[in-house]
Amino acid sequence: MSPAGTAGRVVGPTGGHGILQVHPTRRCNLRCRHCYSSSGPDVAQSVPVDVVRQVVDDAAGLGCTVLGVSGGEPLLYPGLGTVLRSARGAGMTTTVTTNGMLLTPRRVDELAGQVDVLAISLDGSPESHAAMRGDPRAFSRMAGRLSYLAASGTTFGFVFTLTQRNVHELDWVVRFAREVGAGLVQVHPLEAEGYAVDNLADDVPDVVELAFAAVEVLRTADGGGPYLQIDVASRHDLLADPARFLALEHAPDAPLGTWLTPLVLEADGTVVPLTYGFPRPFALGSVHDAPLRTLAARWDPDPLLSVARRTHARLAGPQGPALTNWYTEVLATARARRLSLTVA
Amino acid sequence: MERGSARLLDDWKNGGFVLEERLIERLLKSTGSLVIDSWYIKGQPRPDWLHTSFDVDGVEQCGTVVKDIAATLGGLGLGRAGGIRVFPKGIPADVFTIELQVGAP
Numbered sequence: 001m002s003p004a005g006t007a008g009r010v011v012g013p014t015g016g017h018g019i020l021q022v023h024p025t026r027r028c029n030l031r032c033r034h035c036y037s038s039s040g041p042d043v044a045q046s047v048p049v050d051v052v053r054q055v056v057d058d059a060a061g062l063g064c065t066v067l068g069v070s071g072g073e074p075l076l077y078p079g080l081g082t083v084l085r086s087a088r089g090a091g092m093t094t095t096v097t098t099n100g101m102l103l104t105p106r107r108v109d110e111l112a113g114q115v116d117v118l119a120i121s122l123d124g125s126p127e128s129h130a131a132m133r134g135d136p137r138a139f140s141r142m143a144g145r146l147s148y149l150a151a152s153g154t155t156f157g158f159v160f161t162l163t164q165r166n167v168h169e170l171d172w173v174v175r176f177a178r179e180v181g182a183g184l185v186q187v188h189p190l191e192a193e194g195y196a197v198d199n200l201a202d203d204v205p206d207v208v209e210l211a212f213a214a215v216e217v218l219r220t221a222d223g224g225g226p227y228l229q230i231d232v233a234s235r236h237d238l239l240a241d242p243a244r245f246l247a248l249e250h251a252p253d254a255p256l257g258t259w260l261t262p263l264v265l266e267a268d269g270t271v272v273p274l275t276y277g278f279p280r281p282f283a284l285g286s287v288h289d290a291p292l293r294t295l296a297a298r299w300d301p302d303p304l305l306s307v308a309r310r311t312h313a314r315l316a317g318p319q320g321p322a323l324t325n326w327y328t329e330v331l332a333t334a335r336a337r338r339l340s341l342t343v344a
Numbered sequence: 345m346e347r348g349s350a351r352l353l354d355d356w357k358n359g360g361f362v363l364e365e366r367l368i369e370r371l372l373k374s375t376g377s378l379v380i381d382s383w384y385i386k387g388q389p390r391p392d393w394l395h396t397s398f399d400v401d402g403v404e405q406c407g408t409v410v411k412d413i414a415a416t417l418g419g420l421g422l423g424r425a426g427g428i429r430v431f432p433k434g435i436p437a438d439v440f441t442i443e444l445q446v447g448a449p
C-alpha cells in the first residue's frame with residue numbers, strides 16, 4: 001500500500017516515493033476470492049529472511065524510501081520483525097498490509113515502533129467482508145483486535161478493494177474507520193489477478209464505478225480524518241505529468257529506486273517493476289540468482305519504457321477514460337506485448 | 345448483478361433532509377458559478393422542497409461541487425448528503441449531471 005495522501009485525494013502512481021513492495025510469503029490463514037497473489041493456508045512459497053534483508057538494504061541503496069510488506073499474510077512470515085528492523089535501520093518508512101485476524105496484543109507490541117502504517121484489508125460491511133474473505137469470522141476476529149491496536153498508538157488504516165458492486169459500502173467503511181480511530185482509508189480497485197481471474201472476472205470496476213468512488217471519497221472526506229485515498233489516475237494527471245507514468249524516451253539519469261516505483265519482490269524471488277504479476281520478460285531477475293543491486297545494474301529499462309509510453313498514449317488520447325487504474329492498464333499492455341513477441 | 349453505484353444513488357436519494365431557507369441561500373451560493381438547468385422550490389410561505397440539477401465537466405469538478413454541497417448540508421446540521429444524485433453522461437464519463445433534492449416532493 002502507499003503512504004497516506006491528503007484527505008480526499010485521488011492519486012496516481014507513487015511519484016515522489018521510491019517504494020519497495022515485498023511479498024515475502026504466499027502463506028495465509030485465508031483464501032480470499034479476490035487474492036491477486038493466490039495465497040492460502042496450503043501455499044508454502046516464501047523467500048528466506050536473509051535474502052529479503054539483503055533486498056531491503058540494496059533497495060535503500062537504490063533510493064527506495066518506503067518498504068511495504070504484504071503477502072500472503074505478513075504476520076505468518078517468521079522474519080517479519082527482522083525485515084522491518086533492517087528497513088528502519090536503513091532509514092525507510094515501513095508499512096505492513098494484513099488481514100488483521102492475527103493481530104494479537106503480543107504481535108501488536110512486537111510491531112510497535114517498527115511499522116509506520118499498518119494497513120488492514122476491509123472489503124465493506126461485515127457480511128460483504130466475510131463473503132469476500134471466505135470465512136464467517138473474518139470481520140469479527142479482525143474487528144476484535146482493533147481496540148488494543150488503537151490504544152498502542154501504531155497508526156493504522158483500512159484498504160478497501162473497490163469492485164463493480166460495492167462502491168455504496170465505502171461510506172460504511174469510512175464511518176467504521178472513524179469509529180475505531182483509523183488514520184487512513186485507501187480505496188484500491190480490484191485487479192483481475194490470482195483467484196480473482198476465476199472468481200470475480202466481471203467485478204473489475206469500470207470507469208463509471210471509479211468515478212463514483214472518486215466522488216464518494218471526496219464526499220465522505222472531512223477535516224477530522226481518516227485520510228482518504230483512491231488509487232486511480234485521472235486523464236488530467238496523465239496529461240499534466242507524463243514522466244510520472246514513465247512516458248519517457250530514456251531512463252532518467254537517477255538511481256533506479258527513485259523513478260521505477262514500486263519495485264516488487266514476489267515470493268518466488270523474482271523482482272518485477274510496478275505491480276505484482278508483471279510479465280517475466282520485463283522483470284529485473286531473481287534474487288536467488290544475484291543480489292538486487294546487481295539485477296538493477298544489468299536491467300534494460302527500454303522494453304518497459306516502451307510499454308509505459310504506449311499505455312500513456314492510449315489513456316491520454318481523446319478516447320481515453322476520465323479515470324483509470326494505471327497499473328492495471330500498463331500490465332495489460334505488457335501482457336499484450338509479451339504475447340505479440342511470443343507469436344513473432 | 346446491480347452496480348454498486350446504483351445502490352449508492354439510492355442511498356443518496358433516501359438520505360432525507362429538512363429544508364430551511366438558509367440552506368437554499370447557501371446552496372445557491374455554493375453552486376453560483378454553475379449553469380443551473382433547473383430550480384424548483386415548493387412550499388409557501390416556508391419552502392419544503394427543492395430540486396435542482398446542473399452539469400459539471402469532469403470528475404474533479406464534480407467531486408468539488410458535491411463536496412461543497414455536502415459541506416453546506418453538514419454545516420447546517422442536516423446530517424449526511426443524501427438527496428444528491430450524480431449521473432455520469434457518456435462513456436467515458438466526462439460530464440456529470442448533479443441533481444440535488446432536499447425535502448419530500
Ligand code: SF4
Nearest residue numbers: 028030032035072099
Ligand atoms: S487477499 Fe490477503 S488475506 Fe486474502 S488470501 Fe490473499 S494474502 Fe491472504
